[in-house]
Amino acid sequence: MTSPGDAAPVKPPPSFSPGVARVPSKSRYPDESESVHSIDPELADARSGSSPTPPLSATTAELPIRTSSPHARSVRSSTPQLARSSLGSPFDGRFDGSEDIRSLVIRAFSPTIAIHASDDTDQLTVSGKVVIRDSVGSSRAWEDYGVRFVDLKGFGRAPAGRESGRESTLTQMEEILDQELDTRERLLGASIPSKDALGVPVASPLWKLLLRQILSANPAAPHETFCHPVASVIAISSRNTAPLEALRQLYAESSTGAKRLPDWVHQEYLRYYVLVHDEERDDITESTKLYDQMKRHFGLHCHLLRLRSSQCVVTDDDSVQVPTCEWLSPQEQLSGAGEAETLVDLGTDGIPYLFESDATAIRAFIRELVVQSVIPFMENRVAVWNDQIASRRRGISGRFMSVGRRFMTFGAGARGSGTGAAGGSGNYDPTNNNYSPDTPEAILRKMADFSFMLRDWKLSASTYEMIQSDFKNDKAWGYHAGANEMCAVSMLLNPLAMSTKIKLENIDQMFENACYSYLTRCSDVPHALRSLTLAVELLKSRGGSATESAARWAMRVMDYGLVGPIGQILFTERVSACYASKIPVTGAKWGGRRRKAGMWSILAADQWLKAGKATLASACLEEAERLYGDVLEADGVFPMPEMQGFAENLRRAVKVEYLGARGFDTFDEPASEDPDTEETSERLEKIDKRNHRRSLIGLPAQLDAGTLNMTSGTRDPENPPNDDFERA
């Protein structure tokens, strides 16, 4: 089943929770997928089988669900709060934030495991279906190692739906953000924005949401293998009358039959056999016997998973909520949301529950699967490919060969073979825009992806770099862009390397190539957006001068118009965050970028206000004030008159909207505002005697004819309008 000889055996337990099958199992939707694991106690999630979603909806092939690792959880929990104004010290913000985001990015590229279950198992797993989540510490102490599960059946449908899906992805993203905003606003309705309720929120939850969307929005594509399955779980249940036959049949289906993956996916992946035992209806001794038999047949890649088949309800003592997947693609999220709403109408909460014992079993299963089978398998593959292909290419003779090959293909092209452009290796198929999975190029790319998933960034970076030029010669632009992008990403993730300026330039160059190839040559907006976003986040987490590049890339995203209006605002905020994370050299007053950060925050506030989100606008405004705090002479007073005017108007507008949204009578507002304004105006007077101010101050003063009027009245005579007549 798997490739020659390699796989270290493991024993597999199947994971499905048996349920009653009332509805066609959901596993059939193309999208089902599952999650990633983390070690924490959460359980996996399955999407509940009964969901009404029509199978077609999914364009995306993968449904990556990743379960939440501990990090993720905390993220999630903070979401409900509006904690976006991070009040934390810059220091905290910078470090925590970047770690968090870094792990998010890393987890986004984790191995995919396909699930392929026999029909009866499918039925068993109705309600708590598949599962998943878990965590595994990979052998190297990565606590948050994650895997994602995908339903094999759905895999590969995506390409068909891709054209149409593509355009909509961005719209969908936008829609989700919108919904999220609405919800959040409803939640906050009464409460005061929790600026500090949670301590130091690091990056705004909305931004994280967007980031996750961006990272999970991409359907499986030929030019990168992250979404291609690394392993496939083949499951049968203890009710099956001819278990071994069934397994064999499933295997055949997956390799040659209807469930075969598209041609561009490498067919050699790990198969893992799972026997699901129904604790409530079947005899354990039978199952054990069967399991022994399986072990004999299939070696160690087997597992016995014991689950209960009755439906778990909230009221059961040991029920555990099925966690939702952290990595739903935008579509799934939308359909999921729709689903939840319908259920709410019916009086259920729509959240599937699992028995705790099942959850534990599933966790153990996934852990075993990952630690004993998947990771060794991947390591093994990387070693083999590295040996057989990469090292050959790297050596002198390899280099020579590739040059020679290039000349030779000139001849081949002349012979009219028709494949490959002149100068290309001929392995690239320009009609389908892909390499067949057996070609050295495709295997090297896969090897690089594997080593990336195993977090060997040095190896992956050097491999990407090596194949990148091959792709360029072949004019395989999608691959070229992908290799450039991932090369830069793995260099940035590698904690040891870097920090010299030259390298930074290389990285900028690579992102530049990637986004040019994606956008101009492939018109692949989601990927371009993903690579630019990764550039922003990873450069930002590098700190130092890299943060300026990060800000530049974020501006580039806005410039290209890759995101919708809300996305634009979030990116604006992100630019601010990038600049804010550049801190001055110790002991020196200069070197920070506070003014820039402040400016972008103000711009973001203005845009939020225009978008009608006063709460968010006020958070941005606060952030801006905090940022400007260090650079301005007096609190909240800008030295430049027009800036000051703009900022004041903005503040006032935000306040009015904000209070209005909360149901306060707007007319009361001036009263509360007065002290402020007055104070401010006095300060202003001291600093700047120009008459600009007066008009601004005038506004509130009219509303409540108080002291303000008097102040401004008396002031006037002292400051006759400036007529430029001072002296010659």
Added chain:
Amino acid sequence: MSYYFTILSPTDTPIFNIAFGTSKGGGDGIARFRFPDTAQYMNQFIIHSSLDIVEEAQWTNGGMYLKHVDTYPPAAAYISAFLTPSGARFLLLHQPPQLPSGNASLGSSSLLGASGSTTRTSSSSVAANPTSPQTEEAVRQFMNEIYESYVKSAMSPFYKQGMEIRSPVFRSKVTAAGKKWL
């Protein structure tokens, strides 16, 4: 090319502002920024934010003329800076004319919005490329000339350090220098 020139006191308070356009290549000397009229404060925001860079550059660059120090990509605004011994800083924001097809993608951000109608074609080398050596040189000449006028104004017995410069003569000299070099 449109210009916004500011002199900032050591405490960042502006003591002189002027906006003008190029007079080269048939320009009429009127500034046409890419921001809508309601968003002219953006010039000040951009200049203010570039102080971060100016502060950094003044310790790493030996000259008084710091050349092109900062860029604000969304509006293609370039900032050049000149330091004076008294701590006042001359900042010049220059913005090349908008290319007809240029800015379409900025649409969603109203702050950065611009109108294509202001497009003017200017063939002079200064306008064409804000970071070219010719531009750097032209700006240097401009800055030096202003510096001279500034020193004279600042030496006036009626002028106190940090006061706004309201002299029409100074203003006209700046305008003339702009015409001459930019």
